[in-house]
Amino acid sequence: MAMKKETSSDASNAASSVLSSEFLVIELEQPDDFDGFRQAAKVLLALRVEPHAVRWRFCQPLTKQMQAQDLFAADEAGSVVGRALTPDALEQLPLPPAQPLRLGKSQLSTMRLACCHILEGRFALCYRWLYRLQADPRLRLDALDSDWREIERLAKAAGREIHKMHAFVRFRPVPGTETPADAQPMQMAWFEPEHHVLRAASGFFRRRFPNMRWAILTPQCSVYWDLEQLLMAPGSTADQAPGPDAGEQLWLTYYRSTFNPARLKEQAMQREMPRKYWKNLPEAQLISELVAGARGRTQRMLQI
Amino acid sequence: MEIIAKLSILADAAKYDASCASSGVKGRNSLGGKGMGSSEGMGICHSYAPDGRCISLLKILLTNFCIYDCRYCINRKSSNVQRARFTAAEVVELTLDFYRRNCIEGLFLSSGIIQSSDYTMEQMVEVARSLREDHDFRGYIHLKTIPDAAPELLALAGRYADRLSINIELPTQQGLQQLAPEKDANQIQTAMGDVARFIQIAKDEGRSQAARSIVSLPGAQRVRRAKAPRYAPGGQSTQMIVGADDSSDAAILQTSSGLYGGHQLRRVYYSAFSPIPDASADLPLQAPPLLREHRLYQADWLMRFYGFAHQEIVLPGSAGMLDLEVDPKLAWALANRQHFPVNLNLAPKEWLLRVPGLGVRSVQRLLLARRGRSLRLADLQQLRTATAKVLAFVELTDYHPRRADLESPMLRQQLLQRMNNGVVQQKHSGMRLPDTGLSAKTAQLSLFDGW
Ligand code: SF4
Numbered sequence: 001m002a003m004k005k006e007t008s009s010d011a012s013n014a015a016s017s018v019l020s021s022e023f024l025v026i027e028l029e030q031p032d033d034f035d036g037f038r039q040a041a042k043v044l045l046a047l048r049v050e051p052h053a054v055r056w057r058f059c060q061p062l063t064k065q066m067q068a069q070d071l072f073a074a075d076e077a078g079s080v081v082g083r084a085l086t087p088d089a090l091e092q093l094p095l096p097p098a099q100p101l102r103l104g105k106s107q108l109s110t111m112r113l114a115c116c117h118i119l120e121g122r123f124a125l126c127y128r129w130l131y132r133l134q135a136d137p138r139l140r141l142d143a144l145d146s147d148w149r150e151i152e153r154l155a156k157a158a159g160r161e162i163h164k165m166h167a168f169v170r171f172r173p174v175p176g177t178e179t180p181a182d183a184q185p186m187q188m189a190w191f192e193p194e195h196h197v198l199r200a201a202s203g204f205f206r207r208r209f210p211n212m213r214w215a216i217l218t219p220q221c222s223v224y225w226d227l228e229q230l231l232m233a234p235g236s237t238a239d240q241a242p243g244p245d246a247g248e249q250l251w252l253t254y255y256r257s258t259f260n261p262a263r264l265k266e267q268a269m270q271r272e273m274p275r276k277y278w279k280n281l282p283e284a285q286l287i288s289e290l291v292a293g294a295r296g297r298t299q300r301m302l303q304i
Numbered sequence: 305m306e307i308i309a310k311l312s313i314l315a316d317a318a319k320y321d322a323s324c325a326s327s328g329v330k331g332r333n334s335l336g337g338k339g340m341g342s343s344e345g346m347g348i349c350h351s352y353a354p355d356g357r358c359i360s361l362l363k364i365l366l367t368n369f370c371i372y373d374c375r376y377c378i379n380r381k382s383s384n385v386q387r388a389r390f391t392a393a394e395v396v397e398l399t400l401d402f403y404r405r406n407c408i409e410g411l412f413l414s415s416g417i418i419q420s421s422d423y424t425m426e427q428m429v430e431v432a433r434s435l436r437e438d439h440d441f442r443g444y445i446h447l448k449t450i451p452d453a454a455p456e457l458l459a460l461a462g463r464y465a466d467r468l469s470i471n472i473e474l475p476t477q478q479g480l481q482q483l484a485p486e487k488d489a490n491q492i493q494t495a496m497g498d499v500a501r502f503i504q505i506a507k508d509e510g511r512s513q514a515a516r517s518i519v520s521l522p523g524a525q526r527v528r529r530a531k532a533p534r535y536a537p538g539g540q541s542t543q544m545i546v547g548a549d550d551s552s553d554a555a556i557l558q559t560s561s562g563l564y565g566g567h568q569l570r571r572v573y574y575s576a577f578s579p580i581p582d583a584s585a586d587l588p589l590q591a592p593p594l595l596r597e598h599r600l601y602q603a604d605w606l607m608r609f610y611g612f613a614h615q616e617i618v619l620p621g622s623a624g625m626l627d628l629e630v631d632p633k634l635a636w637a638l639a640n641r642q643h644f645p646v647n648l649n650l651a652p653k654e655w656l657l658r659v660p661g662l663g664v665r666s667v668q669r670l671l672l673a674r675r676g677r678s679l680r681l682a683d684l685q686q687l688r689t690a691t692a693k694v695l696a697f698v699e700l701t702d703y704h705p706r707r708a709d710l711e712s713p714m715l716r717q718q719l720l721q722r723m724n725n726g727v728v729q730q731k732h733s734g735m736r737l738p739d740t741g742l743s744a745k746t747a748q749l750s751l752f753d754g755w
Contacts, residue, residue: 141676143669144686167348171405187404205406207333208342212404250398251407253308257315258363259353262578263594268356272349283351290354301579 024049025084028058028123031220032196034115037123039087041130046098051131056123057084101134113155116162116196122154158195165193165201168277171214172242182227186213190241190280198223202230217241248282255283261294262301305388311398313388317368317379318414321471321543322575324349326360326409326444328538329466339440341403341410343466347444350407361412361446362402366390366427370416374473374484375584376548376577379416384582389418392430399435403443410444410466411435417450425453425461432464444538451487451495458495459535462502467538467570470495475559479549483587493567499540500567506535539570546600547577547593552624554614557603561614564607574600599626606632609664610657629720634660637697638716645699645710648679661693692722 024044028036037056044054111126119125129147133139142148171187178185187209193201198216202223205214215224217236224231269287278284327347334340349358367389368379378385390398399411413431417424428447435441447465449458462468470492474480477489542563544556560572576597577587603626606612610633617632618624619639627635637644637660646655648670656667666687670679678701684691696705696719709715 138676141672143673144679144683146686149686163348167350169406189406204342204344207335207344208406209340209404210334210336211338211340247401248405250308250311251402251405253312254315254362254364254402255351255353255359257312258319258359260319260355260357260578263355263357263576265356265594266354269352269354272356272358273352281351287354294354298579301581301583 023053023055025055025057026090026123027084027086028056029086030196030199031058032116032199033058034112036087037115037126040085040090041127043087043090043093043095044127045101045130045134046095047093051124051128054124054127056127058123101130103133103140107140110152110155113158113162113200114151116158116200117154118195119154125150125154158197158200161193161195162197162201164277165191165197166204168273168281169205169216170280170282172245172248174242175245177213182213184212186215188215188217188241190217190236190238192280193218194276196220199232206230244282252283252286256286256290259290261290261297264291264294264298266291307394307398310388310390310394311364313386314365314368314390315363317385317416318363318365318412320378320575320578320580321363321412321414321448322357322573323412323446323469323541323543323571324358324360324363325541325571326446326466328570329444330537332442334440334442337440337442339442340400341441341443343409343442343444348409350409360409361444362399362408362410363412364390364395364398364414366392366395366413366415366424366431367418368416369418371419372417372484372486374487375587376473376483376545376580378580378582380584382584392427392434395431396434396439399443400439400441403441408443410441410446412446412448414448415450421450421453422457425450425457429457429461429464432461436464446538449495449499451492453495455498458498459502462499462506462535465536467541468499468536469541469543470499471543472496472559472563472572473543473545474549475544475551475556476549479551483548496540496542496563496567496569499536502535503539503568510534540567541571541573542569543573543575545577546574546597548587552618553596553600553603553626554618554624556600557607557614557617560604561607572604574604595628596626599628599632603632611654612636630716631660633658634693634719641710641715644697645705646697647699648684649674649699649701659694659697661690661697663689690723693719 026040026044028040030036111129114126115122125147129139129145129151132147139145139148169189169191171189173185174188175185191198198218198221202216205216206225209225211227213225213227215222217240219237220235222233222236224233273281273284278287325347326343327345329343330345331343333342333344347360349360351359353359365379367387368385369387369389370377370379370381373380373382377383395411395413399408402408403410411431413428415424415428428449432445432447435445444467445465446467446469447461449461449468449470451470458468472492473484473487480487480489544559546556556574563569563572574597576593603612603614603617606617607614617636618626619635626632630638637658643655643658646659648656648659653667653671656662656670657664662670666689669687670683673679673683680701681703684694684698684700695703696710696715699705712718
C-alpha cells in the first residue's frame with residue numbers, strides 16, 4: 001500500500017512544513033528513553049513519516065551532552081541541528097486524525113526491552129517495524145518476520161543482561177554510613193552492564209530490599225535507594241565502591257564447599273556465567289583453584 | 305567451632321543434593337514489610353559452581369551427625385567425616401547475611417537425623433519459623449522433610465516453607481532395602497501423600513475463599529477477607545540417585561511418572577551417584593554417570609512438556625536404557641520413522657512437539673505464524689533451532705524431504721555428524737525462557753494510551 005501525505009487539512013499543512021526537510025532528528029533524553037520514543041513514534045506515525053526520514057539520537061545518561069558517535073558525519077551536523085526535535089516539541093504539532101495502532105501487551109514490553117540494547121539502530125528498527133505494522137496489520141501476528149525477530153533478539157539480550165544483573169550484583173556494606181535514623185550501613189555494589197539496563201533492573205532491588213539503603217554504581221549512571229525513593233545519579237568508577245569486607249569470607253567458603261569436584265563441567269558454568277562478569281564477582285577468584293584441584297580430589301575419593 | 309568451619313563442613317555435606325531451583329512462587333516482595341526478600345516466579349541463579357550447577361539457595365545441613373547408616377550417604381553413622389552442627393540462630397543469621405549481599409534467593413535446609421526424626425524436624429521448622437516470623441523474611445525457603453517425622457510437623461513446615469521435598473533416594477524398593485535399610489519406601493510414599501494432600505487442601509481453601517463474595521451490612525466496616533493459609537506454594541519435589549544401584553532408566557522413569565501422577569510432584573531431580581570420600585564397600589567405584597543423568601532430565605522433560613508416556617521413551621530392545629549417543633526425542637523419532645515427515649503447515653500441535661529439534665517455544669511460534677500464511681523453509685531458519693535435525697523430519701510448502709533419506713539406515717550417522725558440526729547447546733533449568741512477545745490472546749492495547 002502506498003503512503004500518501006494528506007494535504008487537505010490545515011493540520012497536515014502545518015505538520016508537513018516541519019517535515020519538508022529530508023529527514024528529522026529526534027532527540028531522546030536517555031539511551032533507554034522508551035517513553036520518549038513512544039511519544040515521538042505516535043506523532044511520526046500519524047504524520048506517516050517514513051522510517052528512512054527519521055534519525056534518532058539520545059543524550060548521554062544524566063547529562064545533556066549529545067552522544068558523539070550518534071551525530072552524523074561532521075558536514076551533516078550543521079544542517080541537522082536546526083531541525084532536531086524532542087518528543088515534547090513533536091507533540092505540539094497539530095495532527096490529522098489517525099487510526100490508533102494496536103499491539104499486544106507483550107509486544108510492547110519486548111520493544112521496551114529492545115530499546116535498552118546498546119545497538120545504535122535500536123530505535124530506528126522499532127520505528128520501522130511499527131511503520132510497517134501500520135501499513136499491514138497482519139504483521140502483528142507474524143512471529144517470524146525478520147524485523148520482529150531482530151527486535152526480539154535485542155530484547156532477549158537486554159533481558160538476559162537484566163536477569164544477570166539481578167543475579168550478579170553483590171552488595172557490600174559501606175563502613176561509616178550508619179545514620180542516627182538507620183543503624184545499618186548502606187549496602188553498595190559496583191556493576192558493569194553491557195546494555196542500558198540499570199533503570200530497568202532497579203525496580204527489582206527496590207521490591208527486594210525496601211528496608212535497606214543501597215546503591216548500585218555503574219560506569220554510565222548510578223542508582224540509590226534512600227528508603228523512600230530511587231534516585232538516579234551520574235556514573236562512577238570502580239574505586240568509588242567498597243572493597244571486600246570480613247563477612248565475604250563466609251560466602252567464599254560456601255562457594256568453595258558447595259562445588260562437587262567429581263562433576264567438573266567448566267563449559268556449562270561459563271555458558272551461564274560468562275567471563276565478562278567474573279571481575280566483579282568475589283567468588284570468581286576461586287574458580288581456577290577449584291578447577292585445578294578437581295581431578296586430584298576426585299581421584300582420591302575413588303581410591304579409598 | 306567457628307561458624308566458618310561449620311559452614312565449610314555442612315555445605316560440603318549438602319552438595320550431593322541436586323535440587324537447586326527457587327522457582328514456583330509468584331509475586332511476593334517486601335514492600336510494606338519490615339524485613340526483606342522477594343520472589344518473582346522464576347527464581348534466580350546467583351552464581352554457578354565449576355560443576356556447572358546453579359547456586360540459587362544457601363544449601364546446607366543443619367547437622368551432619370546422623371543416627372542412620374544409608375550406604376550412599378557421606379553422613380551415615382559409620383562414615384569418618386568430621387561432624388558439625390549449626391544452631392537454628394546461626395542458620396538464620398547466615399541466610400540473612402547472604403541474602404542482603406544478594407548472593408542467594410533463600411535457604412535450602414536439610415539435615416542428618418539426630419536424637420529422633422521429630423526432634424530433627426522441629427529444629428528445621430524452627431529455622432523457617434524464625435526467618436518468617438522474627439525477621440519477616442520473604443525469600444525462598446525449601447525444607448527437606450524427614451519422612452517419618454510426625455504429620456503435625458509436616459503440616460507446620462509447609463506453612464513456612466515454599467517448597468517441601470522428601471527424597472525417594474532410589475527408584476525401587478529393593479534398591480532402598482539394600483542401600484538404606486533403615487528407610488522405608490512406604491513411609492516415604494505416605495509422607496509424600498500427606499504433603500500432596502496438605503497442598504491440595506490449602507489450594508482448595510484459597511479458591512473457595514476467592515469465590516465467596518462478602519456481603520457487608522450497611523454501615524459496617526469494610527470486611528477484609530482473611531487470607532487462606534498458604535502451604536508450600538512452590539509444591540513438592542524429590543531426588544533420586546542414579547547409578548548407585550542397578551535400576552534401569554526404564555525403572556527410573558516409571559517411578560518418576562508415578563510420582564508426577566500420584567503425588568503431583570513439581571520436580572523429580574536426578575542425581576548421578578557421586579563417589580564420596582570414605583565410601584561404603586558395596587557401592588560402585590566409578591565416576592558419576594553425568595551423561596546418563598542428562599538423558600534422564602531430557603526424558604523427564606518429554607514426559608512433562610511434550611506429551612510422551614514413560615513407556616515409549618525407553619525403546620524396545622535397549623535393555624531398558626536410554627540412548628547415550630542421541631537425545632531421547634531424536635532416538636524416538638529414528639525408531640518411529642513411519643510417523644514422519646510431519647507437515648509443519650497441517651499437523652496438530654502434538655505432532656509438532658514430537659519433531660526432534662523443535663522446542664515448546666518454537667512450536668508456539670510456528671502455530672501462531674501459520675495462522676496467517678503458510679510456512680516455508682526460511683521460517684524455520686528464523687527460529688534458529690537445530691535445523692539439521694528438524695529438516696530430516698518435516699515438510700514445508702517449499703521443502704519436501706525424500707522418503708529414501710528418511711528411511712535410510714545412514715540417517716542416524718548423518719545426523720550425528722551434522723550435529724557435531726553445529727554446536728548443540730543444552731538448556732539449564734534455572735534459565736529464564738524468552739517470551740515470544742507475540743500472542744493472539746493477550747489484550748490489545750493502543751500504542752497511544754497508557755502502554
Ligand atoms: S538419613 Fe539422611 S543423612 Fe542420615 S545417613 Fe541416611 S541419607 Fe544420610
